[in-house]
Amino acid sequence: MxxxxxxxxxxxxxxxxxxxxxxxxxxxxxxxxxxxxxxxxxxxxxxxxxxxxxxxxxxxxxxxxxxxxxxxxxxxxxxxxxxxxxxxxxxxxxxxxxxxxxxxxxxxxxxxxxxxxxxxxxxxxxxxxxxxxxxxxxxxxxxxxxxxxxxxxxxxxxxxxxxxxxxxxxxxxxxxxxxxxxxxxxxxxxxxxxxxxxxxxxxxxxxxxxxxxxxxxxxxxxxxxxxxxxxxxxxxxxxxxxxxxxxxxxxxxxxxxxxxSDDQLQSLTTAARYVSEIANVHMPVGQPYVGNAAFAHKGGIHVSAIMKDSKTYEHITPGLVGNKQRILVSELAGQSNIISKAQELGLDVNSNNDKTKQIMERIKDLEHQGYQFEGADASLELLLRDAFGEMKEMFQLESFKMLVEKTSGTMNAEAIVKVTVDEQTVYTAAEGNGPVNALDNALRKALVQFYPSINNIHLADYKVRVIDEKDATAAKVRVLMESTDFKNTWNTVGVSSNVIEASWEALVDSFRYALLTMSKVDSIHAEPRAQLGLVNH
CATH class of the missing domain: 3.20.20.70 (Aldolase class I)
Incomplete structure (x- = not known):
């Protein structure tokens, strides 16, 4: 038989x-x-x-x-x-x-x-x-x-x-x-x-x-x-x-x-995520073989070992099913995590690099403030590339304004965004079914004339988590966004006591990452992240 x-x-x-x-x-x-x-x-x-x-x-x-x-x-x-x-x-x-x-x-x-x-x-x-x-x-x-x-x-x-x-x-x-x-x-x-x-x-x-x-x-x-x-x-x-x-x-x-066939098996992760998108059901990150965390490593000892040989903590090579290894960076991370993640991005880094130690301390400080980079790989990559001078910002935020109006049974939100692209200042306004949607529409409207491929990006998941419950409605919140272009997905994070600011930060990181991956330039000079005015740290 x-x-x-x-x-x-x-x-x-x-x-x-x-x-x-x-x-x-x-x-x-x-x-x-x-x-x-x-x-x-x-x-x-x-x-x-x-x-x-x-x-x-x-x-x-x-x-x-x-x-x-x-x-x-x-x-x-x-x-x-x-x-x-x-x-x-x-x-x-x-x-x-x-x-x-x-x-x-x-x-x-x-x-x-x-x-x-x-x-x-x-x-x-x-x-x-x-x-x-x-x-x-x-x-x-x-x-x-x-x-x-x-x-x-x-x-x-x-x-x-x-x-x-x-x-x-x-x-x-x-x-x-x-x-x-x-x-x-x-x-x-x-x-x-x-x-x-x-x-x-x-x-x-x-x-x-x-x-x-x-x-x-x-x-x-x-x-x-x-x-x-x-x-x-x-x-x-x-x-x-x-x-x-x-x-x-x-x-x-x-x-x-x-x-x-072996080639078809390598498309398994893509197929699983595609069906999840069409069905509008979020995939569990820990789903075996095809989940986003199926080959993710967080503990410093684990990461140190897989850098020597991935078989130490992986039962198969992730590429066999079309998935990939991920190194998670958090307050629990050791230098091995930072080094591995940076090397994955093509950054020149080693354990004796003072920059590595500075970044590790920076990440731990941000996570203490409420950021969670293990679930926001895209924000982490932007942070690392910024630190190593490997980023050129495709746009710069000057300001944004929000207007939310409640009238006879309907809620209207309008956002006005001012950004600079290639030394050209652009004002745009857009409506949405909520503040975040209005900001998304306004920023997209401003950027699409310079980067038409922005229209291929959409929000796949949006989560808000209260960090300090004791502060009630004044509590700091963490916003996690998952975005997709139907080929790839990426996750970004924002933290603030203002949910709109936290959402904006995650949203802007999503667009920054998308533009980074669309860019054909592998190594270009970066402007400091703080110049974007997106974070207060």
Whole structure:
């Protein structure tokens, strides 16, 4: 039996059942193309007859000419009816998809309670439905719902359900841990028995209610499953589905099961973050393999070691999954952190450099004031480049004014910004749905005439944290911003007792960093950061 693992992505169907996730037809089409580039084998798009959004997706997906198989989702025919007359099955065939997944009951409790029919009729529903798909030339995948719970309650009936789907011609028999309550040892034992009794290839579909979905998937593969179903970033109902962003590299890099090409694996982090952006769900920084902190190092001893050999504190090379190593700099940092971060930026620095010691003390002082550079890499890079004379400011703030007006149910904000670019003074005014948005619009309006690419940048996340709670509304706050141009993301920080000033500082750093990365000049003279008038320290 081949060791190649078939990757079945259900982000567009099962993933959208997660709380707070809603995808338009356009969103689904964009994600489908990104999944195809990643190299998944099946992309489950939804039910082609359940709603107008899914109908539109399946119709438009035909023009994409993807290598992955666009797969429809449905259920077995209704009880006491004919497959040929079942509207859901007919719509699947009419959609023209090459493959379809049908969910059917394998737990006798569900047959009696949910379907309210006999065990014999449930078997007929399964056989008739898959035979119908095969007569119409559709690759048929059986998602055996609640299989593991059903097996533990009535093993012989659960197995008879699988045999009935196999007899009808199902191409894949997928065992589902629908409630997410099965343990890896149970998964391995049960999948092993199924493999010994069935000839059809086996798949696995797990949920994360016990935080074991990835472990259970790996156990199933080691027991003989050859298709894994899951979602990008583990999106899904309740606690989520099995996370393909962990499953794929674990299978390929740890267990030597090929899934996708090495080049495609290197696009995994980009794909995960792209889907997160489209779904408008912030990725956990500590998500394994693809998270922003997956290969981040903060402790001075750790950093000192990885500078000698990254294997000392990294289980894989980050680039294998398209991620990168990050050195976090904070009040806990030693000189190794500063040196490593500076060298990463191409700055000439060593442990005997007085500048290094000065910067370390400066960072510790700023963090004492409330700054947090471990979560604001872009602000940190600007600080380091300023200190080493590696920055030329692309613009200089002269002043800004804010006007906030409350009228009959609406709140209006207007910002007036005065900046200097190449010795040319520019005044701009702009409105926004709040002070920060108005400042963003005004600054963008001032800069876009000099730097048109500014229009490609937008705010991805905005957080305000109170630093001194005892000071109530007069407390100092820390603002963390995440910005993106859809290719890269970067984080900036601002601190002040005035939330607008803190936001402005983080916002300006975001634009400064964007302009720095857009610049073709690698080493140019810097003006001191304080001349921007952005900070009071």
């Amino acid at each position: 081949t060791n190649v693992i078939s990757i079945f992505d259900t982000t567009l169907r099962d993933g959208t059942q997660g709380e707070g996730i809603s995808l338009s037809a356009d969103d689904k089409l964009k994600i489908a193309q990104k999944l195809d580039q990643l190299g998944v084998h099946y992309i489950e798009g939804g039910n082609p007859g359940s709603n107008s959004k899914d109908i539109e997706f399946f119709e438009r997906a035909k023009a994409l000419k993807l290598r992955a198989k666009i797969t429809a989702f449905g259920s077995t025919r209704r009880k006491n009816s004919l497959a040929e007359h079942d509207s859901s099955l007919l719509r699947i065939v009419e959609s023209g998809v090459p493959a379809a997944t049908l969910v059917g009951k394998s737990w006798d409790f569900h047959v009696h309670t949910a379907l309210q029919t006999t065990l014999e009729e449930n078997l007929s529903m399964i056989y008739d439905s898959f035979a119908f798909l095969k007569r119409n030339g559709v690759e048929a995948i059986f998602d055996s719902e609640h299989f593991f719970d059903g097996y533990k309650h009535n093993a012989e009936y659960a197995l008879s359900v699988l045999r009935k789907a196999q007899d009808a011609g199902a191409d894949w028999i997928v065992l589902c841990d629908t409630n997410g309550g099965t343990l890896p040892s149970e998964i391995h034992e049960i999948v092993s028995r199924v493999r010994s009794e069935l000839s059809a290839p086996i798949g696995i579909h797990t949920h994360n209610d016990c935080e074991l979905a990835v472990a259970n998937t790996l156990a199933a593969v080691q027991a003989g499953a050859r298709q894994v179903q899951g979602t990008i970033n583990g999106y899904g109902e309740r606690c989520g589905n099995a996370n393909l962003c962990s499953i794929i590299p674990n299978l390929q890099l740890k267990l030597n099961y090929p899934c996708i």
